[in-house]
Amino acid sequence: MKKKLVALTGAGISAESGLATFRGADGLWEGHRIEEVATPEGWAANPELVLEFYNQRRAAARAAQPNAGHLALAALEQEFDVVVVTQNVDDLHERAGSSRVLHLHGKLFESRSSYFDQLVYPMSSDRIELGDLCEQGHQLRPNIVWFGEAVPMMEQAMEEAAKADVFLVIGTSLQVYPAAGLVSYVPSNCPIYIIDPQQPPVSARRNLHFVLEPASTGVPRVAAELIRNA
Numbered sequence: 001m002k003k004k005l006v007a008l009t010g011a012g013i014s015a016e017s018g019l020a021t022f023r024g025a026d027g028l029w030e031g032h033r034i035e036e037v038a039t040p041e042g043w044a045a046n047p048e049l050v051l052e053f054y055n056q057r058r059a060a061a062r063a064a065q066p067n068a069g070h071l072a073l074a075a076l077e078q079e080f081d082v083v084v085v086t087q088n089v090d091d092l093h094e095r096a097g098s099s100r101v102l103h104l105h106g107k108l109f110e111s112r113s114s115y116f117d118q119l120v121y122p123m124s125s126d127r128i129e130l131g132d133l134c135e136q137g138h139q140l141r142p143n144i145v146w147f148g149e150a151v152p153m154m155e156q157a158m159e160e161a162a163k164a165d166v167f168l169v170i171g172t173s174l175q176v177y178p179a180a181g182l183v184s185y186v187p188s189n190c191p192i193y194i195i196d197p198q199q200p201p202v203s204a205r206r207n208l209h210f211v212l213e214p215a216s217t218g219v220p221r222v223a224a225e226l227i228r229n230a
Helices: 011-015 040-045 047-063 068-078 092-096 154-162 179-185 215-229
Strands: 004-009 081-086 101-103 106-113 120-122 140-144 166-170 192-195 208-211
Touching: 004 068, 004 154, 004 179, 011 215, 040 047, 047 106, 047 140, 068 081, 068 092, 068 166, 068 215, 081 154, 101 154, 154 179, 166 215, 192 215, 208 215
Parallel strands: 004 081, 004 166, 081 101, 166 192, 192 208
Antiparallel strands: 106 120, 106 140
16 A cells, blocks of 8 residues: 655645746745735726736736756656645646645635535636626636635545655645644644755754755656665
């Protein structure tokens, strides 16, 4: 029976494929304040701006390609039962070949009703326009979890973390909650590999391994070590 490997991934792994990180050093995301484009209040104030912002993010994600970090994570499925828990809304993990991906913050290539959360639709184009409606007649919005909204996949992610035999943290600052709290659900005897050029804060515990490299080099190196020792 394969050991269970759970990987928590963040903006750092997508940044190496050319996608802008969620929050730059200036506190902006592609020139916009987070409050303008990633909150229910921003949506209520200017839905046209929010739709166009995510239309542009979709085009950028479509043009991006999975990098060596995504590919190494997908290849680990040959030896491990892998679950990827990602804070990213792009589809680079799926395109790299990962078969089980939990998107904590939603999916860029889905739309949903602005009134009925359960009405979610795969997108046939890269754009949502004002006037695009769900089957109940309400405006469609990006299927993204904005600040101040519930994280529906969080409970499942906690259950996966609690069953991990190996846990990877890749390209995330561990600053955005509730995702950052997943580490506390990992069993005490489970090795945790934190792969990031900047060492994120994490409570002291046994079996903690810091790999101060970007995902594109750090994940292949850790994957090779894990496969050797599997």
